[in-house]
Amino acid sequence: MASLFARSAVRVGRNVMPVMSKRAFSASAGRFEVIKKYTKDHEWVSYDTDSKIATIGITTYAASALGDVVYVELETPGTALTEGSSLGVVESVKSASDIYSPVSGEIVEANDALTDKPGLVNADAEGEAWMVKVATEGSELEALMDAEGYEGFKKEGAH
Amino acid sequence: MASRLTFKSPIVLSLSRNPYLNLSLEDHLLRNPAQHPQLLIYKNVPTIVIGRNQNPFVELNLPLLSSLAPSQRPLVVRRRSGGGAVFHDLGNMNYCGYLPRDEFQRATFVGLVHKALVRAGADDVFVNDRYDIFKGDKKVSGSAFKMVKDRAYGHGTLLLDADVGRIRGLLRSPARDWLTAKGVESVRSPVVNLKIHEQDVIKCLEEEFEAKFGIKGVQTVEEDELKAIPSIIEGRQELQSRDWLLAQSPRFSLRIPLRNFSGSLVVEVFKGMVEKVNYEGPKDSSELDEEGIPVDGPTLASVLFENIATIGNSFFDGHMLQTALLCSGLEEESHWVQSVLGDKIDEVLGISKL
Known part of the structure; x- marks a missing residue:
């Protein structure tokens, strides 16, 4: 704990900020909040409330259900998405699956590594194999499931 | 309903x-x-x-x-x-x-x-x-x-x-x-x-x-x-x-071997449109064209790309590429493209004129 505080202090010092009130400190901590949510279509969204960027991919569960992914095609940066519009296509064992955007916004980055290495989706679905980053106000996130809710949803589906 | x-x-x-x-x-x-x-x-x-x-x-x-x-x-x-x-x-x-x-x-x-x-x-x-x-x-x-x-x-x-x-x-x-x-x-x-x-x-x-x-x-x-x-x-x-x-075709490229020149032109296509043309071959090679002007590979690539752009907002196909090659003075390459890609894409693929 001590070292964490010390590092925060250094950071504050670098920014040449005046002595912080408690209120300012908590606001600053809140800026770096990252919320991870899940959809019923087995996608994950990781939303950085500071940058207002949502990183989207498919869940490990979805990747294992799809089997070996052989091709990934993603919409390109600049594409405007609405909730439910297609952000890409994944093909695995002769199945073409559309991936739908859980949020509205604009694609700011697509993970081109997946074009060359589609197998990353199976290897690290919720990490390296993120698909797109979307600039969004994130208003749709509220309605999505948190980790616990998604676990329950998967169990339900398995019945 | x-x-x-x-x-x-x-x-x-x-x-x-x-x-x-x-x-x-x-x-x-x-x-x-x-x-x-x-x-x-x-x-x-x-x-x-x-x-x-x-x-x-x-x-x-x-x-x-x-x-x-x-x-x-x-x-x-x-x-x-x-x-x-x-x-x-x-x-x-x-x-x-x-x-x-x-x-x-x-x-x-x-x-x-x-x-x-x-x-x-x-x-x-x-x-x-x-x-x-x-x-x-x-x-x-x-x-x-x-x-x-x-x-x-x-x-x-x-x-x-x-x-x-x-x-x-x-x-x-x-x-x-x-x-x-x-x-x-x-x-x-x-x-x-x-x-x-x-x-x-x-x-x-x-x-x-x-x-x-x-x-x-x-x-x-x-x-x-x-x-x-x-x-x-x-x-x-x-x-x-x-x-x-x-x-809807995934990204692809076509390598066109140059006939009177070492190397090839590589046409890169994304979402059906030509994105760029690169020259691949010896860096220092250049030859004289019909009018005696020296031409190098990268210049040929940019000439072809410009001619493709001039044809306009058209999808990559054999006919478009043949025309652009002809305009670029690459007649033999144009015939070669016809022999490998054909030239009646709309008819063959049943593209509706609507």
């Missing part, structure tokens, strides 16, 4: 032989699901059907297709499901089975069809690890799948008495050695006909469907009924559009 109620039977038998309408019906049933499992059965006039993430320039022998009389030339369609290129004709029967996504497995309908074939008298048939059905060492049924939000289908071909020799040579691109493409490759297999009567197969499919899902009932659909459904007409238009047939 009326269209949705039209297809409530467990088994739907399309009487149309038009692949654009039948594939659009297939998609319509996916997006307007019945409250129960469903099976669509249809046949098409001779048609080469490529997978969702394939490329007509890679899969097809376009010059050979261009050279055939229209009456002898199969249609070409890009389907919405994954997998590789297949051939349909009136001796081939297609099935498409629908389920909610969480109940769907790739093996579900392939297994049902396999049982129906056995019931209809086929022996020595089995499902392999790619969910295809083989008779001995030859393929009799190829399968592919499509998944959207909460629905999925598995569909496949059934070679009953197809003219399997007809496509010989048509599914091998003469440009293949010069093309580098992302996307999905076709897995080639020898094929054989089952030689079972169509009516027997349909009857056995009905019986196996009832045995598995406990429901029965068949409805036939006339082509005119399909044409009255707006989403099917829209689907047909999409399947015949340049955007679907050309722009």
Whole structure:
């Protein structure tokens, strides 16, 4: 704990900020909040409330259900998405699956590594194999499931 | 809404032989699901059907297709499901089975069809690890799948008495050695006909469907009924559009070997449009053109790219590239492109002028 505080202090010092009130400190901590949510279509969204960027991919569960992914095609940066519009296509064992955007916004980055290495989706679905980053106000996130809710949803589906 | 109620039977038998309408019906049933499992059965006039993430320039022998009389030339369609290129004709029967996504497995309908074939008298048939059905060492049924939000289908071909020799040579691109493409490759297999009567197969499919899902009932659909459904007409238009047939191809490049010059020009295509042209070859090589002006590879590449851009907002195809090469003073290269890509892409792919 001590070292964490010390590092925060250094950071504050670098920014040449005046002595912080408690209120300012908590606001600053809140800026770096990252919320991870899940959809019923087995996608994950990781939303950085500071940058207002949502990183989207498919869940490990979805990747294992799809089997070996052989091709990934993603919409390109600049594409405007609405909730439910297609952000890409994944093909695995002769199945073409559309991936739908859980949020509205604009694609700011697509993970081109997946074009060359589609197998990353199976290897690290919720990490390296993120698909797109979307600039969004994130208003749709509220309605999505948190980790616990998604676990329950998967169990339900398995019945 | 009326269209949705039209297809409530467990088994739907399309009487149309038009692949654009039948594939659009297939998609319509996916997006307007019945409250129960469903099976669509249809046949098409001779048609080469490529997978969702394939490329007509890679899969097809376009010059050979261009050279055939229209009456002898199969249609070409890009389907919405994954997998590789297949051939349909009136001796081939297609099935498409629908389920909610969480109940769907790739093996579900392939297994049902396999049982129906056995019931209809086929022996020595089995499902392999790619969910295809083989008779001995030859393929009799190829399968592919499509998944959207909460629905999925598995569909496949059934070679009953197809003219399997007809496509010989048509599914091998003469440009293949010069093309580098992302996307999905076709897995080639020898094929054989089952030689079972169509009516027997349909009857056995009905019986196996009832045995598995406990429901029965068949409805036939006339082509005119399909044409009255707006989403099917829209689907047909999409399947015949340049955007679907050309722009949906995964990223690819064509390497054009230069004839009077060392190296090659590499044309890179993304979403159907030429993105750039690169020169690949010795860095210091340059030669004199007809007027005695020295030309180097990178200059040739930029001249070709400019000429492609001048032709305008046109999709990459053999004809466009031939014209741009001619304008760039690359006549022999232009003839070569015609020999490997052909020049009647709209006609061969059935691109609608609408």
